[in-house]
Each structure stands twice: as structure tokens, then as C-alpha cells.
Amino acid sequence: MSTSNILRGTFILTLGTMISRVLGLVYIFPFYALVGKSGGELYTYAYVLYSVVLSIATMGVPLAVSKFVAKYNALEEYAVGRKLFSSGLLLMSITGIVSFLILYIMAPVFSPMIINESSKHSFDDVTLVIRMVSFALLLVPVMSLIRGFFQGHESMGPTAVSQVVEQIARIIFLLGSVYIIINVTEGSLPTAIGYATFGAFIGALAGLGILIWYWFSRKRHLDTLLEQDKGNVEISYKEMYKEILLYAAPFVFVGLAMPLYQLVDTFTFNKAMLLAGVDSDTSGDTFAIINTYGQKLVIIPVTLATAFALSLLPAVTKSFINNESDVLQRQLSTTFQILMFLTVPACIGLAILGGPAYAAFYSYDELGGYLLTWYAPTAIPLAIFTVTASVLQGINKQKYTVYGLAIGVALKLILNYPLIFFMEAEGSIVATAIGYMASVVINLWAIQKFTGFSYSIVLRRGMLMTIFNAIMIAAVLVVLQLLEGFIPYSEGRLQAIIVVAVSGLVGAGIYFFLSYRSNLLMYLFGNRFSFLNRKERG
Secondary structure (H helix, E strand, C coil): CCHHHHHHHHHHHHHHHHHHHHHHHHCHHHHHHHHHHHHHHHHHHHHHHHHHHHHHHHCCHHHHHHHHHHHHHHCCCHHHHHHHHHHHHHHHHHHHHHHHHHHHHHHHHHHHHHCCCCCCCCHHHHHHHHHHHHHHHHCHHHHHHHHHHHHHCCCCHHHHHHHHHHHHHHHHHHHHHHHHHHHHCCCCHHHHHHHHHHHHHHHHHHHHHHHHHHHHHHHHHHHHHHHCCCCCCCCCHHHHHHHHHHHHHHHHHHHCHHHHHHHHHHHHHHHHHHHCCCCHHHHHHHHHHHHHHHHHHHHHHHHHHHHHHHCCHHHHHHHHHCCCHHHHHHHHHHHHHHHHHHHHHHHHHHHHCHHHHHHHHCCCCHHHHHHHHHHHHHHHHHHHHHHHHHHHHHCCCCHHHHHHHHHHHHHHHHHHHHHHHHHCHHHHHHHHHHHHHHHHHHHHHHHHHHHCCCCHHHHHHHHHHHHHHHHHHHHHHHHHHHHHHHCCHHHCHHHHHHHHHHHHHHHHHHHHHHHHHCCHHHHHHCCCCHHHCHHHHC
């Protein structure tokens, strides 16, 4: 396949993934308007469990199968990839059924582990939503395998289109069913949330339908490839799946990063809050603010910043393989600097504007804004972890990502109870931040050890960015104080949007102006945007 086709395929897959992520962020705002914090709490109990079980059931299959099939296709051993596909469909069907049965049967066991007896939700409510979301496990593992198979043939369209269709179908069903149950039939909130979680099955059904259509439309071409098979490689099922597991393990753990932290909260948050003397209603609301609604806002700067930084990583991998040490040093330095340049001000800005930001996207909630201010900075180590994990994957040292994640989650698990007991809801956020930072330290150490990378330039530029961020913070606080005098964001969403927009534009404007005047923008982006090269123009 030509380079232009490969780039086109990568662009299509990236575009599909980004559209799917944006849709996954946008739906939460009308969802909040329909079900509030109570509904978000119940929804997240089910979805966090589903996400963890799904990650284990699919075992990193899409990327692992893609890598495996691409390897043997390059050797013109097309039958090996088809053998994996045929047996993989059976295996993924079995893991899907088994994981569905485990989650469905264990739902009544999980419920009392998640909420307290005094909760506004009953154990039966939690059991219902967990069971409703578990049906998606029957389809998603199979869908993941088919996506990986197409990607291995350098065909990204099926994955991209199915992702977007899956997300659209899920959201339409989710919002539609919740609206009808609550506003038309006047049904109960747990029933509405049960149908909302069942939307994952509807979405998977739509996505799988698209993939089946692609399979039949391209089967003739795929069969033609089988006729060109060299037949020089004989590989047993044992050897094949051993190779797949080696490819898949790192992807499983990296994909589990945030769900594992949320899983710790799911099983410990309410119990610890009860020990701290917080009533169950307040505990449930704070859980929803942190793990449902706050999480969706915090992930926005992470998604945008890491997407830009990760676009540089294929070049990093190539430099490492070719032993181009100097080039690798420059690429890593640029990657980390861009990540810091974009992520830190976005997260700090979100923290400063916690109150008006929460009011703008949802509704005015003093507790919501306060907890968002605490939670937003945790996105910084999460973004660094995501990028450093990809770097370690690129240099084939992904096992250190697994070590780092395991230590981070263990710290979260150990610290969650005592920190929540002493600090209440803020303790959960602090435990998450400590866990992420521990993982980041291990990843950064591994990168330095195996590439010889020096962080001196990154630290020096980081100090400059810190000064710019401090100036930005001061300016935004002044603007915020002025605006609150005649545009109180607590009185309506429009006022909150104005406060966020004006304060955000002032902060971003000052930050980028300082970066431009100091030539920081030129050093980071000059190769990509020629108009930033002030020296050349001067």
C-alpha cells in the first residue's frame, strides 16, 4: 500500500475516533438536564463496571489483531490472518457470553458493595442498571475483532464508520428512551437509567451491522488475497494466541487506566464517605459530580492535547528503531513540551473557572464547581501518563507502563479510604492525583533509562511556561472578579457561558501573546506553522 493511502487510512481512523469521542462528550449535557446528579450517579455505577469487564473481555484485541494480521500480510501469508479471524470470532463470542453472564449474575453481589443501605437508590436499582448494560458484552468483543482484522488489512474505513454509527445509535436511544420514560410515561429514574445503559447494546448492534455489511462487500477481495497466499508459514493456535497476548497486554492496561481509578471509587467512595460522617444523598451526589459530570469536562483538555502530542509518536518510534539518537532527543523534547504547553493552561484554566464552567455546561451547583476546581488539575498527570505510555509502546518497553499503572492504582486503593475519611470527597481526588503522578514518574524514568533522554530543556521551558501560567492565572482571577459584579453566573446558564467565554479568551490571549513574544511558539510549532517564525521574518 502506498504512503498516501496509509496516511489517508490513518486520517480516516483518527477522524472517526475524534468524532466518536466528541459525541461521547456532548451527549452528557442533555443527559444531565434529564436525570440530574442522581441519574448520573446510578449510570456511572453500571458503566464503570462494564468498562472494566469489557477491557478484560476484549483483551486489547483490535490493536493486537491489527498488528498480527498486518505482520503476516506483509509476508503474503494471508491465510494466517484469516485463521486468526475465524478462530477469533469463536473466542470473542465465548468471552462475550462469559463476561455477560459474570456481570449479569454478579450484579446483586456488586450492588451492596457499591452503595450503602441508606442510599436514595436501592440495591435493586443498582442491580438493574448493571444487568441492562451487561447485554452489550455479547456483541462488543466480536465487533472489536472484526475492526482489528480490517485495520490489519490497512482498511480504516470500517472501524471509523462503525465507531461513529455505534455512538450515534447509542446516544439517540439513550436520550430518547430517558426522555420518553421520564417525561412521557412518567416512569421511574432507575428504569430510565437502565434503558440508558442498555443503549450500549443498541449502539453495538448498529456498529456490528455496519461491519457485517463491510465484510460482505469486501469478501471477494479478501478471498482473492487468500489465492495469493505463499503458504510458507504454519502456526499453531497456541503460538498464534501467545503472540496475540504479547501484543495485547499493554493495550489492555493503558486502556484500563481511568476505568480502574473509577472502579476503586465505585467500590470504596460511598463506604468511606459514610465513615467520614457524610450522609448517603450527599455522598451519591459528589460521586456523580466527580466520576460522571466532572470527568467529562476534565477529559476535554486531555483529549485535545494528547491528540496533538501523540501525532508525533510514529516519528519517535522510527527514530528509535533507526538508532537516530539526536533526532529522537529532539522529537521527545518537542512532544513533552507541546503536551505541557497545551495541557497545563487548559487544566489550570478549568480549575480557576470551576464554578462558572460547571454552571455553563450543566447548571449552577456550588458543590459541583468546587469539586471541579479540585479535579481539573488531575488531568495534567493523566495526559502525561497517556503520552509517556505511548512512547514506551513505541520503544517496546511497554511493560514499565504496566508496572507504573499497577503501582498507581495500588496507591489509589490504599489511600482512598484514609484520605476520604479525613478530607471527604476531596480525598478521592487527591488519591487519584497521587496515583497518576506515581505512574508518570515510573514512565518518565523508564524513558530516560532506555533512550538516554535528558529532561533539562523540557524543565527549562517548563519554568517559562509556569511563569506565563502564573500571569494568566492572575489576569483571569481579576477578570472573573470584575465579571461577577455585574454578570452573576449563578443566575443562569447564559451568564455562566459569558463569564467562561470572556475569562477564557482573556487568559488564552495573554498566554499565547507571551508565548509568541518570547519565541516559545516558534520553538514549539514553527516547523508546522511558518507564520510563527518571527526570526525569519525579522
